[in-house]
Amino acid sequence: MTSVPHLLLVCPRTDILGKLLGLPVALTVVHRPGGDRELEEATALRVVDADFQDPDALLATAREVHARRPLDAVLGMTELSLYPVSVVADVLGVRGNGAATVALAQNKAAMRRLLHERGVSSTAHRLCATAGDAAEFLRDHPGGIVLKPVDGNGGTGVHLVRDAGELAAAWAWTTGAKAAWAWSKEATGAPRVLAEEYLSGQEFSVESLSADGRHRALMVTRKYSSGPPHFVETGHDQPAGLAEPACTAVTSAALDALDAIGYRWGPAHTEVMLSADGARATVVEINARQGGDQLWELTQHTTGTDLLLWSVLALAHAAPPPGSAPLAGGAAIRYLRPAPGRVTAVEGVDEALAVDGVIRVGELCRPGQTVAPLGDSWNRTGYVVATGPDAKAAGAAAEAAAARIAIRTEPEAQ
Template identity: 35%
Template sequence: MPDLPAGRPANNRLLMVMPYEQLVRKAVAAGFRVWSLWDPALRGPAYLSQVAEHSEELLRADFGDVAGLRALVAKTARAHRVHAVLHMGSEATMVPVAAEAERLGLALNPASALRLLNDKAALRETLNTTPETTVAARCATTPADVRRAVAGRSLPAVVKPTGSAGSRGVALLRSAADLDRWEAAVRREGVPGPYLVEDYLTGPEFSVETLSSGGRHRLIGITAKQTSGPPGFVETGHFFPAPLSEPDRAAVLRATTDLLDRCGYRFGPAHTEVVLTSRGPRVVESQARLGGDRIPLLIATASGFDIEQAVFGILSDGRLPRPPEPHRHAAIRFFRLPPGRLTGTGDTGAIRALSHVHALHFPHAPGGLLPPVTNSATRHGYAVVHADTPQQAVRRLDEVESMLAASVAETGGPRQEGAAR
C-alpha cells in the first residue's frame, strides 16, 4: 500500500473508480490529477460529462465484468504512473478494485478490510468473536434457506441481503405471514442472496461518520436516524448532531472504532450504523465510503466541515483533521407521499428561497406517477434545513412539507411505507 506522505505527494496522480462529480472536483482543487473510471450504464451522458470536465481522462468499463475492470485499473495505473487507486462509490466493485490495486502496490486499504466491512455476513462473523459485540445471526443462501433459518429460532428477527443497500430486501419477521411477504418482495424486486437472519435490535439508531489515516480513526460526527420502522425500516430523516449524552457518545464511538480496527481499515471514510440497545451499542452494518442520504451536507450545514474535501486533505498529507464543532443543528426529511398520480404542488421556488433551507429535491411534476415507498430509492424527495434546536428543525421541515402542498390521486397501491406523514 502507498505510504501517505507528510507533505503534498510528489506524485499527485490519482485513479478514481466510480467517482461522483463533486469528488473529482474537490480532488483537483486539492492538487491531484485524476483519471476517472465509470460504467456508463450507471450514469447518463450529462453526468459523465461533468466528471470528464474535471478529469485528465474519463475511462469507461462494464462493472459487471470484474476481470475486465481489474485489467483496466492495472492498464490505467501503469500507463499514467498513478500514486493510488481510490474507490468511494457503491460497494459492489470495491473489493475487486482494491485487490487489483493491492497487487500493484497502490491500495489505500487491503481488500480484506473492504470485504469485512461491506459484506454484512462477514462483518457479523467478525463482531461475534466477543460477547459484548455479539448479535445472534445465521447466513442463508436462498429464500428457502431463510425459511429454514427462521424455523430454527425465536421471532422477531431481521432478514436482509448481505450485499445490498438502501433498505432493499430488509424486513422484520414476526410471523409466517411476514416471511411470505418478504419472499414475495425479494423475488418481485430481484434482490439476490445470500441473506442474513439476525436478532432484532431495539433502541435509538445512529450513523457514525469517521475518517481514517494509517489505521488511526477520527470521529467526524454522529447522526440520529429516523426510519419508517417495520417491516422495511426505510430511512425517513436524520438529525445532526445526534442528541447523545457524553457516555453514550463515547460508547457508540468505541463500538465503531473497535470494528474498524478488527477489520484492518486504514484509510478514508467509513459509514457505520449503530443501535444503542439496553445492553450497550451494537453495530448493524458498516461501509467503506461516505454516508449517503446527504449526511455530508448535514455535517457541513451544522459545522462548516466538508468531509469530502477532508478525504483529499488526508491523501495529501496523511494528517487527520480536527473534528468539526457544530454551531447549529441540521436535519433532513424524506418525502413519503401516497402512491398515485401527482395532481399539484406548491411553489418550490418559494421553499428554496427560505434562508434556512439548504436543499430541496422533488423531481416530480403534476401528472407524473409516484411509486410506493418500499426502499430508499423510491422515496419521493427531501428537504434539508438548519435550526437552532432539533425542535425548531422539525417545525421548519413541517413548514416545507406544508408549502410543498403535494396532492395525489391515490391508486390504491401498497401503502405500508408510502403513506403520507
C-alpha cells in the same frame, strides 16, 4: 521535490468533482456512464471509460493508467464500484481498502461472523437457504427477526417478522429484492437471506474518515425511519444529541468494527443500534463509503469537514484531515412521503425554500412520473435539507418545509 500524488477516482458525481478543482492531487477519473464529461475533462489529467462493476475490466484500465503514470491511491464513489476498486488496490499495491475488507463490509453474514469472533458487539443471526431455516431461527427468537439480503444495500429487501404468520410474505419480499451486488459472483446457489435477531431501541450512524488505519469519528447521526416492516430511512439529525456514556458506546462500537474488518482508508458510514436502556450498542451495518442521504453534506455543516474533499486528500496524501470549525450548530434532512401513484402536480416548493434555515429541496419527482410504495431507500422521492442553531431547530425547519410541499398523485390505470 515531491511529485503530486496520482489518484484514480471512480465514478464521482458532478457535485463531488466541483469540490476537487485546485487540489494538490493529480486525478484520473473513470467516467460515470451517461454523465457529462465536460467538468471531468476540466478537472482531471485524463478521463477513461471502464466497466466499474467488473473487477477484471476495471483492473485492466487501472493497469494501463498506472503504466502511463504510477498511481498512489484509488477511491470508488459508488457502492457498486467498491469491490472492483479494492481489487485494483490489492493488485497494484496502492492506497485503498483491500478486497477482503470490502467483501466483509458488503457481506453482512461474513461481517457478523467476524465481529462475533473478535468480540465486537454484534447480534444473533443465521444465513438461511429456505423459509424453513428462517422459521427455525424465529422460534429461537420469539421477540422477532429481520430478514434481509446478505449483500443488499439501501434497505432493499428488509422485512420484520414478528410471528410465523408473517414469514411467507416476508420471505417473498426479501428473496424478490434486487440485491445481487456486483462484488458477489456466487454461482453455487448458496443461501442469500440473512436472518437477524430484531433489536429494539434507537438507530444511529457514525460518520468517519480513516487514513492508514487511523479513524476519526466526525459525527454521530440520529436516524428516523418509516418503522416496521421495512424501516425505510425518512430523515436524519446531526448531532444526534446523545449524552455520555451512550455517545461513547455508539462511537466505540463503530470504530472497533472498522478495526475488526481491517478498514484503513477513506470514509465510512457505520450503523449502530442502541438499546432503550443505553446498555448495548450493536453494529448493524458497515458501509465502506460516505453515507447516503446527503449525510456528507450534513456533516460538513455540523463539523466544518468536507468529507468528500478530505476523503480524496486522505487517500492521496496518506494523512487525516485537520480539525475544522462547525458551520452550523445542527443540520437535518427529511424525505417527502407522497401517496403512491402517478404524479399530477408538485406544489409549494417556493414556500418550502422560504422557511428559515432551509438549504435546499432536492430530488423531486415531476408530473407524469410514478411514485412507488415506500419499500426501500431507492423509491423515495424528494428531500429537504436545513440547518439551525441545534439539531432540534434544524429538524423542525426541515419538517416545516416538507409539510409545505404537496406532491399530488392519482392511482395508475390497471
